[in-house]
Amino acid sequence: AQSVSQHNHHVILSEAASLELGCNYSYGGTVNLFWYVQYPGQHLQLLLKYFSGDPLVKGIKGFEAEFIKSKFSFNLRKPSVQWSDTAEYFCAVNGLRSGNTGKLIFGQGTTLQVKP
């Protein structure tokens, strides 16, 4: 069965600090990978996605993520966080196999708190 694990449940950083949120998945085949963000009181928004090609993907608001197939990882990074990045971050996987309907399997989420 597919599963996604996010290592950090709650991260507190000061503004301008660098961010890396870990995400590992369990699935033996080809995957599509996503990071979603949920700002307080708002809905899930797509930060970035990996479908194929360059394993380093860039998303909105200065975020990027690197797909390392050998490690089954898709870690999210940002060189310098801002107070407005305070939110909950979700890693999600869609395992591509015959019969798959596109369902996303989510990690537990990481709450990021950025102190001004």
Add this chain to the structure above:
Amino acid sequence: EPEVTQTPSHQVTQMGQEVILRCVPISNHLYFYWYRQILGQKVEFLVSFYNNEISEKSEIFDDQFSVERPDGSNFTLKIRSTKLEDSAMYFCASAARGITNNEQFFGPGTRLTVL
């Protein structure tokens, strides 16, 4: 920019009552999903829907749950007889593609509280 919308934003109901959660997906999308998030837990897949039928459902999606697309725009989730453990945030999502390169757009959610 097109958005997925959901109504109501918050629904409070008594245990055993039926509830219908409504979603309006993005207009040219063909694939539809419901997810839920119990407070403090991860977002969980409930059901996917394509071509007017369920294409996949999770173990959570038992006989108490049903979905339909009654009029070509709305996409509804019905819980026939709510239980306390159905209290959660329910998210609708839609996508233009079903499997490969599937980017899902989420609605703002409906917070369901079962008393």
